[in-house]
Amino acid sequence: MSNLPTRLDRCCPKRSESWLARGALRPTRQRMSLAMLLIGDGHDRHVTAETLFSAVQETGEKVSLATVYNTLRAFCDAGLMQEVTVDGARSYFDTNITDHPHYYWEESGTLTDAPADQLAITQLPEPPAGMAISAVDVIIRLRKKPN
Amino acid sequence: MSNLPTRLDRCCPKRSESWLARGALRPTRQRMSLAMLLIGDGHDRHVTAETLFSAVQETGEKVSLATVYNTLRAFCDAGLMQEVTVDGARSYFDTNITDHPHYYWEESGTLTDAPADQLAITQLPEPPAGMAISAVDVIIRLRKKPN
DNA sequence: GTATATGCAAACCGTTTGCATGGCT
DNA sequence: AGCCATGCAAACGGTTTGCATATAC
Numbered sequence: 001m002s003n004l005p006t007r008l009d010r011c012c013p014k015r016s017e018s019w020l021a022r023g024a025l026r027p028t029r030q031r032m033s034l035a036m037l038l039i040g041d042g043h044d045r046h047v048t049a050e051t052l053f054s055a056v057q058e059t060g061e062k063v064s065l066a067t068v069y070n071t072l073r074a075f076c077d078a079g080l081m082q083e084v085t086v087d088g089a090r091s092y093f094d095t096n097i098t099d100h101p102h103y104y105w106e107e108s109g110t111l112t113d114a115p116a117d118q119l120a121i122t123q124l125p126e127p128p129a130g131m132a133i134s135a136v137d138v139i140i141r142l143r144k145k146p147n
Numbered sequence: 148m149s150n151l152p153t154r155l156d157r158c159c160p161k162r163s164e165s166w167l168a169r170g171a172l173r174p175t176r177q178r179m180s181l182a183m184l185l186i187g188d189g190h191d192r193h194v195t196a197e198t199l200f201s202a203v204q205e206t207g208e209k210v211s212l213a214t215v216y217n218t219l220r221a222f223c224d225a226g227l228m229q230e231v232t233v234d235g236a237r238s239y240f241d242t243n244i245t246d247h248p249h250y251y252w253e254e255s256g257t258l259t260d261a262p263a264d265q266l267a268i269t270q271l272p273e274p275p276a277g278m279a280i281s282a283v284d285v286i287i288r289l290r291k292k293p294n
Numbered sequence: 295g296t297a298t299a300t301g302c303a304a305a306c307c308g309t310t311t312g313c314a315t316g317g318c319t
Numbered sequence: 320a321g322c323c324a325t326g327c328a329a330a331c332g333g334t335t336t337g338c339a340t341a342t343a344c
Contacts, residue, residue, distance in 0.1 A: 026343055028299060049334080064301045069334060071299095085235045086284075088308095090333060101272065106281065120270035125248065125261045130292050134253060137233075137286040140271070142278040173318065175324060196309080211326045216309060218324095237308060 004037050004045065004055040011040025023078030033061040034071055038081075044096040046084070046111040047072075052093075086111060086139050101138035114140050151184050151192065151202040158187025170225025180208040181218055185228075191243040193231070193258040194219075199240075233258060233286050248285035261287050 005011055016035035020027050037055050038045050047055075053068045063071075072093050075081040084092040086104045092111045094102075101114040119138065127133050152158055163182035167174050184202050185192050194202075200215045210218075219240050222228040231239040233251045239258045241249075248261040266285065274280050 026298075028342070030300070066302075066335080067300055070336095073335090074299095083235075085232060088230075088232045088235060088238055091235055103272075103275070105278075114272045118270060118272035120268065121266070122269045123265060123267035125250075125265035125287065127287075127289055127292075128250070131252075131289040132292045133287055134290040135288040137284070137288065139284040139286075140274070140280055141282040141284065142274055143281040145274075145277050145279045173323075175317075177325070213310080213327075214325055217311095220310090221324095 004047065004051070005041060006055070006058050008033065008036050008040070008059045008061065011036035012042075013040070015042065016040050019080060023075065023080045025074060025078055025080075029061075030063045030067050031071055031074075033059065033063055034068065038075075038095050044094070044113060046092055046094050046102075046113075048090045048092055050090070084111060085137070099135065101140060104139050104141050106141055106143050114138075151194065151198070152188060153202070153205050155180065155183050155187070155206045155208065158183035159189075160187070162189065163187050166227060170222065170227045172221060172225055172227075177208075177210045177214050178218055178221075180206065180210055181215065185222075185242050191241070191260060193239055193241050193249075193260075195237045195239055197237070231258060232284070246282065248287060251286050251288050253288055253290050261285075 013032065013036060016032055016039060017027050019035055019039055020031055025031060033056055034052060037052065037059070038047070049065065049069050049072060052072070053063070053065050056063050056068070072081065076083055076093065079097065081093050081095050082097050084094050084102060086092060086102070087109065096113060098116070100116040101119050103112045103114045105112070121136070124133070124136065160179065160183060163179055163186060164174050166182055166186055167178055172178060180203055181199060184199065184206070185194070196212065196216050196219060199219070200210070200212050203210050203215070219228065223230055223240065226244065228240050228242050229244050231241050231249060233239060233249070234256065243260060245263070247263040248266050250259045250261045252259070268283070271280070271283065
């Protein structure tokens, strides 16, 4: 579902450590556990606090839910992840910090990357006077094909 | 801020009544009050439950907050409005039910329509196998221009 | 040693719901 | 009469916070 690793020993501590360093975050045990799940294998991930909490529990590591929340926020503040709003009910966090579209699978509440190179926005509305565009969020909502 | 009328007598009851009828909703006092604020002057509106609640209080009408929530949901279920998710913290409701992009004013948390004719998406990612696109949400986030 | 991170439980906040009352048709 | 809408307050669920303890540098 969230497609996260189930074992930390398949992840790369070095990559996680330098990732944390890039955000000027101390490599504590909890942060390392979460970071290894998120980027340890070099793949991009989309998680909610709950899916990440479940995943880290499965590895046997002990991290409290509050720390998962606080850590995800810290990762965002440090510019290592970005928050994606699709659902209202919960927050999604994305390790891919480039500007790119998302698929939102309505049936399962899952968020995945959509291929950025297959999206072409050739014209964008002018920002109103005195305003600048800080981001353009594109969410492609998916449902099961009718038949 | 939410730009809603402050007086109901400037609104058009007839338009509101037929709008409710279109959704097969009975024209109760509370629904009429809310509908007149939302579409009584023929303009499209973007509200949260709270902004609409405040607005209806200012007119002197008595409608409970729970009813505002329930009514907005009823309007959406009836296809008269659509919910827009931008913020996570709260839900926005839009009287414009066509597919169109939005400006989200980060500073004030306000949502407005962006001119649909100035947005051109010439290529969209293929939906994954077995999936169909149910909607494409485009949110243009605005911040104050740097200088 | 000092600043920062963690864990727990309680607080928080927007939203929904259960249930009794009131209004349409 | 019967169905539907409303209001209140309590429940809810995801998220944040206060504070005591533990850890990194």
